[in-house]
Amino acid sequence: MSKPALMHRMQEIAHVDINCFYASAERAFNPALEGKPLIVLSNNDGCAVTRSPEAKRLGIGLGEPWFKLAPRAKEWGLIALSSNYELYGDISSRVMELLARYSAWQEVYSIDEAFLGVKGQPEDLLELGRTIKAACQRHVGVPVCVGIARTKTLAKLANKWAKHNPAFNGVCRWDSIPEAQREALMARLSVIEIWGVATRLTKRLNAMGIFSILDLVRADPVALRDKFSIVMMRTVLELQGTPCIPMEEERIGRDQLIFSRSFSTPITSAAELRQVLSVYGQMASARLAKHDLQAKLLTAFAATSVYNPNDKSFPTVNVKLPMPTSDPVLLTKAAHALVPKIQEGVRYAKAGIMVTDLRPSGNQKPLEIFENRHEERGIGPLLEQVSKRYGRGSIGLGHAGIKGGPDWSMKRDMLSPRYTTNWDELPLVKAA
Numbered sequence: 001m002s003k004p005a006l007m008h009r010m011q012e013i014a015h016v017d018i019n020c021f022y023a024s025a026e027r028a029f030n031p032a033l034e035g036k037p038l039i040v041l042s043n044n045d046g047c048a049v050t051r052s053p054e055a056k057r058l059g060i061g062l063g064e065p066w067f068k069l070a071p072r073a074k075e076w077g078l079i080a081l082s083s084n085y086e087l088y089g090d091i092s093s094r095v096m097e098l099l100a101r102y103s104a105w106q107e108v109y110s111i112d113e114a115f116l117g118v119k120g121q122p123e124d125l126l127e128l129g130r131t132i133k134a135a136c137q138r139h140v141g142v143p144v145c146v147g148i149a150r151t152k153t154l155a156k157l158a159n160k161w162a163k164h165n166p167a168f169n170g171v172c173r174w175d176s177i178p179e180a181q182r183e184a185l186m187a188r189l190s191v192i193e194i195w196g197v198a199t200r201l202t203k204r205l206n207a208m209g210i211f212s213i214l215d216l217v218r219a220d221p222v223a224l225r226d227k228f229s230i231v232m233m234r235t236v237l238e239l240q241g242t243p244c245i246p247m248e249e250e251r252i253g254r255d256q257l258i259f260s261r262s263f264s265t266p267i268t269s270a271a272e273l274r275q276v277l278s279v280y281g282q283m284a285s286a287r288l289a290k291h292d293l294q295a296k297l298l299t300a301f302a303a304t305s306v307y308n309p310n311d312k313s314f315p316t317v318n319v320k321l322p323m324p325t326s327d328p329v330l331l332t333k334a335a336h337a338l339v340p341k342i343q344e345g346v347r348y349a350k351a352g353i354m355v356t357d358l359r360p361s362g363n364q365k366p367l368e369i370f371e372n373r374h375e376e377r378g379i380g381p382l383l384e385q386v387s388k389r390y391g392r393g394s395i396g397l398g399h400a401g402i403k404g405g406p407d408w409s410m411k412r413d414m415l416s417p418r419y420t421t422n423w424d425e426l427p428l429v430k431a432a
Contacts, residue, residue: 011119012173013243015147015155016099016132018092019163021112022050025091026081028141029419029427037078041066044262045082045413082412090420094140102132115152122176129171149174152245153238156195157213161185186214196235204228213239257295259283260352266305270342273302273351277339280353281332288326288355295355296324298331300338305349313348315341324359331355 018024022040027033037054041047047065048055058076060069066080073080092111100106103116116132118125129146136144147159154174162172174182191213192202208227210216217239225233234244259280267273277300288295301316319334335353342348417425 012125012148012150013152013155014103014116014118014125014129014132015149015152015159016114016116016136016144017147017159017163018095018112018136019143019145020050020052021092021142022083022088023052024142025088026084026416028091029087030416033079037076039069039078039080040084041080041082041414043083045080048080049083080414082415084412084416084418086418086421087416091140091142095136095142095144098135098139099132102128102135115155118148122173126171126173126176129173130169133170143170145170145172147172147174150241151238151243153195153235154241157193157239160193183214186217187212189213191216194235194239196231201228201232256354256356256358257284257287258352258354259287260301260350260354262350263348266347266349267302267351268345268347270339270344273342273348274336274339276351277335277353278332280351281335282328284353284355285326285328285331288358289361292361293358294324294326294361295331296321296357296359297355298334299354299356300335300352301354302338302342302348302351304347308347308349311346313343313346315343317341324357324361326361 023033023038026038026040033052035054036052037058037060038052039048039055039060040050042049045066047063048060048069049062051060051062055078058078060078069078069080072078088111095112096106096108096114099114099116103118105117107115109115118128120128125148129148132146133144136142145159145163147155147157147162148171149155149158158172158174162168162170165172189212190202191197191205191210192199194213194216197205205211205216210219216236219236221233221236221240224236237244263276267276284295284298298319298321299316300319301314303314304311315338317338319337321330321334325331331353338351417427419425419427
């Protein structure tokens with residue numbers, strides 16, 4: 001039986017979300033952080049992207065720049081850490097593997113949340129939610145909340161309720177709550193709290209007199225479809241208890257892949273940028289190979305900072321590949337077409353590549369004279385396997401394999417140990 005068909009037979013859906021994920025992952029290996037205001041910073045230690053409950057109580061907003069917070073950090077007892085993506089990725093994988101044990105199907109929606117298909121009597125479902133919550137805390141060391149309902153949209157709403165109402169102790173089954181209480185909650189919440197409803201859409205709904213979630217529940221789905229889209233109609237039906245959003249086995253943007261990052265130190269030479277583009281070409285190859293995709297067009301670009309009053313340069317180049325490919329050699333060579341457009345001495349703050357016109361691998365086998373020997377030998381997947389085993393930067397093609405740590409690498413001055421992915425940073429346990 002196919003997974004979508006199996007999902008249709010499932011009675012309800014559980015939405016599992018890791019609380020303050022980055023902060024929780026840090027606390028899993030450093031209990032000294034418990035109870036203290038903690039923030040995790042974005043790339044190059046820029047701004048707060050995760051705040052512990054204690055940090056939120058200090059009034060620290062999401063996206064607040066670190067340079068503004070740093071002068072008062074000691075006064076507040078505020079702890080700031082750089083984003084430890086290696087640790088967070090590994091913790092996420094462990095949680096998702098654990099969740100898969102509790103369901104016939106699972107959709108990993110993001111790095112810190114997943115949907116599970118569940119069935120059983122109301123009390124059985126609540127007990128399952130409590131079991132999942134306890135298992136994540138015990139076996140991985142991170143706290144989660146669980147929302148259970150007949151649709152994905154209601155499951156996410158139930159999860160939000162469980163997270164913000166201590167009476168649920170982190171687990172809420174939507175239909176186990178009296179209808180009057182559910183309607184009272186929806187009447188208090190703005191439509192912007194609904195999954196998939198953003199600021200612009202909220203304003204358009206408000207103009208129609210739809211302000212609360214309850215207003216949306218009572219609206220005519222067909223009328224909203226005609227006014228907005230089929231997506232809005234599905235949202236309303238889901239809120240009314242009719243499942244309309246199917247499971248996706250894997251979430252990936254099928255139209256394009258982008259690899260870009262701001263530099264910790266500006267790049268001022270074509271040679272440095274060539275190395276950046278080489279690394280990104282290899283990363284694009286690995287991602288395409290992982291999802292059995294090939295690209296037909298590559299765009300490479302670089303840019304100076306908008307705050308740089310002296311340098312203004314935004315070179316870009318589009319390269320049509322000779323055939324659909326995920327080969328790291330071809331992608332890297334294509335990215336290097338940008339190098340001649342780089343102005344020596346100009347301070348470039350950002351660069352990247354984008355691959356588009358994606359299609360499944362093997363859809364059309366090229367003629368023998370056009371076959372690529374690197375792709376036939378699986379060079380891209382081999383590089384990814386080595387990187388997974390020995391860490392990023394352990395191997396690279398051409399300029400991407402230059403040792404020594406380029407100055408443009410991401411700034412992470414407050415990085416915690418990569419406890420689970422680096423042998424030299426394994427936690428030490430001492431017996432008293």
